[in-house]
Amino acid sequence: MSAAHSAAVWQSTVGAQTNHVFVEWSDGFQAQISAIVEAYRAGDKATGRRLIEQFRLPHSEQWFAEHLGADRSATLTERYDKLFPVFAADLETSILDAVENQLNLVTEFKEGGEEAPSKLLPSMTLSGIKTRKETALFYSRFDRQRNGNSTGSWARAFTYEEGAFRFIGYGSKPFWIWEKDSAVGASAPKRPIQLAKVIHMVPAAYPNSARARGIEGKVGLKLLIDVEGRVKEVEVLQGDPALTQAAIDAVRQWRFKPPIQNGSPVESDYIAEIEFRLH
Numbered sequence: 001m002s003a004a005h006s007a008a009v010w011q012s013t014v015g016a017q018t019n020h021v022f023v024e025w026s027d028g029f030q031a032q033i034s035a036i037v038e039a040y041r042a043g044d045k046a047t048g049r050r051l052i053e054q055f056r057l058p059h060s061e062q063w064f065a066e067h068l069g070a071d072r073s074a075t076l077t078e079r080y081d082k083l084f085p086v087f088a089a090d091l092e093t094s095i096l097d098a099v100e101n102q103l104n105l106v107t108e109f110k111e112g113g114e115e116a117p118s119k120l121l122p123s124m125t126l127s128g129i130k131t132r133k134e135t136a137l138f139y140s141r142f143d144r145q146r147n148g149n150s151t152g153s154w155a156r157a158f159t160y161e162e163g164a165f166r167f168i169g170y171g172s173k174p175f176w177i178w179e180k181d182s183a184v185g186a187s188a189p190k191r192p193i194q195l196a197k198v199i200h201m202v203p204a205a206y207p208n209s210a211r212a213r214g215i216e217g218k219v220g221l222k223l224l225i226d227v228e229g230r231v232k233e234v235e236v237l238q239g240d241p242a243l244t245q246a247a248i249d250a251v252r253q254w255r256f257k258p259p260i261q262n263g264s265p266v267e268s269d270y271i272a273e274i275e276f277r278l279h
Contacts, residue, residue, distance in 0.1 A: 020054065021163035026109040029140060029158070029165050033107055036091075040099050048095070052088050057159070057166040067133045068176060076176055080168075083175055087156065087167045094142065097195050104145045112137040112157055112172055125179040136160040139172035146271040147220065149237055196225045196256040196270045204250035204274045210242040211278065219247035219274045227265040229256040237271070247274035 020035065022028035032054070039048035057063055060080050065073035098105040114137065116126055136159050143153040157169035169175040210216075219239030226232040231252050236244050251272050258265040 024160045029109045040095050054164050055167045067131050106143045108141040112139040127179045129176045149271050196258050196268050199257050200255035202250050202253040204246045207246050215242045216276050216278050219243050221272045223270045225256045229258050243276050
């Protein structure tokens with residue numbers, strides 16, 4: 001599903017907003033995210049979507065007029081109304097991936113600012129827009145992890161308004177510091193919308209030498225999956241050397257359904273665990 005289609009689906013299916021009040025710091029932000037995760041874990045997608053909707057900036061045109069100027073409020077509201085559904089659909093997909101694949105969604109919450117990045121890509125153009133009213137700015141780095149190992153990370157910018165955190169930009173900066181057509185803040189995040197999924201798994205053969213010495217345990221591997229769903233590279237993350245080669249030999253025979261980005265399969269990382277038990 002493309003990001004544009006995901007956003008369109010989001011706009012057409014989200015109902016009334018569910019309101020909760022969260023404290024204005026990291027504990028409140030984590031509580032806001034955790035409530036969404038728990039709803040999806042319980043299989044309650046409707047509540048999960050309403051909770052994600054609470055990340056929308058309320059009374060956005062009025063807010064932009066107060067903080068950035070009445071002359072810009074209509075234009076910024078139009079941009080925001082295009083950005084938010086993409087953010088919401090992407091957050092839902094990330095949480096569903098974490099729930100379905102038993103991953104931890106870890107957040108690193110920090111106070112942010114409007115300062116321009118020190119380095120700009122050729123496609124990135126600053127707008128020169130600055131806030132006229134003191135504004136609470138924050139950002140969070142999101143990291144999907146399996147046993148402490150990252151399977152993908154990204155950042156989003158937020159403000160705090162009316163008892164909840166509200167999305168205001170991709171990366172660590174608010175979207176209004178960029179020109180409308182600049183690559184940052186104007187488009188959907190460039191990352192897979194789902195994790196690779198195993199469609200053919202070959203069990204590992206227990207090495208006779210390891211069995212004879214009573215060696216057992218888990219082997220953690222980081223795989224690079226190509227666009228055809230084959231294992232392109234294998235990196236050992238943990239495990240007894242007596243077991244690692246058997247694990248590598250097995251996963252190289254696995255086949256995956258690769259993740260889709262903008263309608264096409266893409267390469268992606270996958271964390272695999274092979275467990276060897278004597279009994």
